[in-house]
Amino acid sequence: MKRRAVLKGAVAGAAALAMPHVARAQGRAKLGFLTWNIADQEALFKEEIAEFQQTHKDVEIEWLDKKGTELPAFYQTQLVAGTAPDIVDLQGAIWVEYAAGGALLDLSPYLAKEPEVAKLYNGDYLSTWRYEGKTYLLPFYISKTLLYYNKTMFKEAGLGAPPTSFDELLAFSAKMAKGEKTGFLTLNFDWLYWPLFKMNGVELLSPDLKKPAFNTPQAAEVLEKLAKATDGGAINKISWTGRWVEPNGAFAGDTVGMFHAHSSAYFFVKGQGRWINPDTLGATQLPGYWATPTNHGFAISKSCKHPELAWEFIKLLTGNKWATEFARRRKLLTGTVEADRAELATIAKEDPLGAAVLQTQLEHTDKFTGNWPLPYDAQLKDVFWPEIQNAVLGRKPAKTALADAERGVERLLRRRA
Amino acid sequence: MTGQEDFVPRARWRAWLLNRFVLVPAALALIAALWNGYVALHDHGLVTGRVVDAAGRPVAGATVVLWVLEFTTYVEKSRATTGPDGAFTIHDNPSHNIQLAAEKPGVGRSARIPVRLYFRAEDLALREPLVLEGGG
Amino acid sequence: MDRGARWPIHLALVAVSVAMLVPFYWVLKTSVSGDNIFAYPPSVIPRAPHPFYYVDVWYYIPFARYFLNSVAVSAIAVVANVGLNAMAGYALTRGFAGKSIVLLLFLSCMMVPFQATIIPAYLITGRLGLLDSYLGLALPQCSTIVCIFVFKASFEAVPSSLVDAARIDGLSEFGIIWRVMMPLAKAAVATNVILSFIWSWNNFLWPLIVTRSADMQTLPLGLARFLSYQEDTTGALYAFCVMVLAPGILLFLLAQKQFIQGLAAGATKA
């Protein structure tokens, strides 16, 4: 036993001296490639890597995939250890924090050097990757919120067209709610619920993003209405407590009238809801056309030793050929104009409903909200959301909740100033 | 725990080997081995079956399509055409979760029947024939 | 206690047993019938049971590979635990300078929340060059305090006359540990084996951080992926649960007698 212990110690010591951990990354040019919970596309990535290696013989690419909630934990640990993957697929607003902290490579010079590259992508979506005038990611796949509605339930409630205003939204919901049935359901993570406030003219922060701007009579009114509707069963409680699976499952259960979610929800819901077809499910914009994007994009870590190679690689990933291929396999939009045009054309034939859903993603792309470029977005959410939850679930009067939230946000902004 | 053999009297060897901590895993290993053997002998990806029309007569020259599940969606994998006796054989089913349907212009098309297999590319002989209906 | 009618006792115990077993049954049932989680009312008896969810799980991730990894890591942890803990436990039965400090250190080590030590632990493992390796995965759990105390307790139960006799027979300390102590501490060994197995088998956060390459992943990571990604296929999810839980339960059922003795010894042989 002792001998083993001694040996172990010696080996470990030797290893520590012989190869500091960064050494692993060196040798023949090697790129780490980390994706965000999309292991099902392993085949695609393997093909893309293979093609890349045809033109870059001596490059080795290590592909990793981590589950969404754990990817940040993994990436940050790797950052500390100095072994951050060179190319990372980031979602939502977390990239801003990394960008502001100097972990990500500014891609603007590259885009400036090769102006034709930027033209490949949908300008509005590309611009969501801009922080302080610099672009940090290229679009991998795109998605923004829209309003799904259950046509059958609309008929039963004697409703025709989808709502065109906030109050109509609530009124319709109330009409459809009875027993197990509820009228409206929204996703709530990553500010996906924010369009509900934006459409009522509520702003989260002052234009310079320095002060909270949400503690207004308007906001209070909206909150009160939402709380009332939730209490009355018009709005499904899961809106404020569920994350991804519960809301989708509930809507797929054919007991919810309207579902405010992004396009990714469509295939998830379709997979579960036998009832879903063009006559029973409608897809449209939320009143006011506001929508919160939740896009995935490829960034390059600053610690990358071969930024040119990494840049070449993400150009390949997001370029027309592979974006088209990816769009086809995953039936989604990539933000690469050509690919999306092709995909919309193809899917229109095999799944008109899916096409209708995807179509909404390219409309009103000038009305994004809930995607403020804040380096401390996560903390802001963490301060803000629980208070909103308190209000809509009727645990606090709207005004108190907003006041408390404001205090929290002010404190946060002060600390981060 | 090596290096002790010299201390352990012969008699203890039986105790060391013939106890439940050895036998149970051994039994499990054996079962696994047998199963793998069976799999190895039956994973040629063959799918055989018959296609008949609404009246139950075999249909020659009908196209049989095989879909396989890829994560969440079924994608078309391969096709086969029925012989004079209405029988067909697909040689390259890679999956454990498939759907089959047959079609012949003029005779009609069958419903898509889902089939689950116990392992990938398990050889499958459909008991029920695919029934073409609806003219078309 | 043991006088009077028995049936009320049986009644109570049966009731509790049912309460303890229902979740097991529910998982098993769903894993073979997969009644959609959104179906109400839930059926108590599985409708049309079939094993295909297990097949799906098997192919959804490289199950065999993950399983192998989990086994390898657990094996390392178990062997190391039995060895190191026995040594440490024996040492603690002897009086020596600084013993109380060591004991204090051990006890307080029990209370460091691992979630808060991931980053330094990761850096250290990196320094040792053990990232993404079985040893690196197992190392933090290669010795556990509770198990050391289990050994300590059961060694203390060994009559010192035996030890002295052995010493007079000229046995080395290791000889004493291996040939006098261990045979009398089977229960403690069983406890060590099971606890260290369970702990390393169930470990989630550490493998998540330390493993890079796809073929070093362990089963809990696979389970987590299911949770996040394939969550709609409930049947498969619960089949996965069964497949992940089975080994631990099996091991426990095999060794429960000694395990419980050992636990008890460590617990109350004060």
Added chain:
Amino acid sequence: MTSAPADAAAPATVRPHRFRPELRGAALIWCLLAPSLAIFLLYRVLPLAWNLWLSFQDWSPLHPAQFIGAENYAEMLFDDEVFWQALWNTLIFMASAPIGIAIALALALLVNADIRGRDVYRTIIFLSYPLMTVAVAIIWRWMFDERVGLINYVARSLGLVDHPIPFLNSFDWALPSVIAANIWQMLGFYMIILLTGLQNIPPQLHEAAAIDGADALGIFRRITLPLLRPALFLCFVIGILNSFTSFDLVYVMTGGGPGRATELLVTYIYKLGFAQTRFDYAAAVTVFFFALLIVVTGVANRLSGGDAGAMRLD
């Protein structure tokens, strides 16, 4: 265990000298301790020290550390309701340990009666302990489900409730639900320890007391409980540790929600570090957390007369 190198421990001679064996013995003891100590040093002490240092810095993976004194602690204590909420929840969680222990004691008494199949009962009751906590969480998250959870189903069929209770989504029920799941998993563990405690009580004592005409309750109060004290306190200590460290359970069942209803210190630490990239602040909370644990277990140990089984310091 490989047989030792000959020189590692020369057999002590029959009639040892005064002190040389002493020295050799001490050296040997430290050799025996070395591997375990090394592991704890690497994976417990060093990280803790790192946290201690970090708690006085302003640091994140994204920028270098700089000393900021006790600012993190100041924020934690005076400027962070979430911290207090998490602390409060943790204390409630901790306070729930006695419930489980009480149930376990009752079970132990029952199983201790010499009845047929007691081992079967014991096994069944213990079976939930070896389970992977992540899986336990998955199972119970679903048992508690509002729409299709078994508990609601039973409660509704029995007419106990007219509306299903959204256990994990309700601010009032979430924490109790998680605690219930935790008790379910720990019950068997407590029971085993108490059971052994019971079996270590010499039966003569009971008989003697019975002859003195004491009734069952009297015997239990005057003899069983006092003699059970070490076992009980061990359970309590384990319960505390467990309630402080059951991360997976909360993380999977509720993720700390709704709101902060089930936020524990340990989940909060994790979120601070990995969701908010505030490792420096998380370190401060960790240090506090550690101190709190030391104090609580220390007190428990004191109360148990420094004799809570494994917790005992000789």
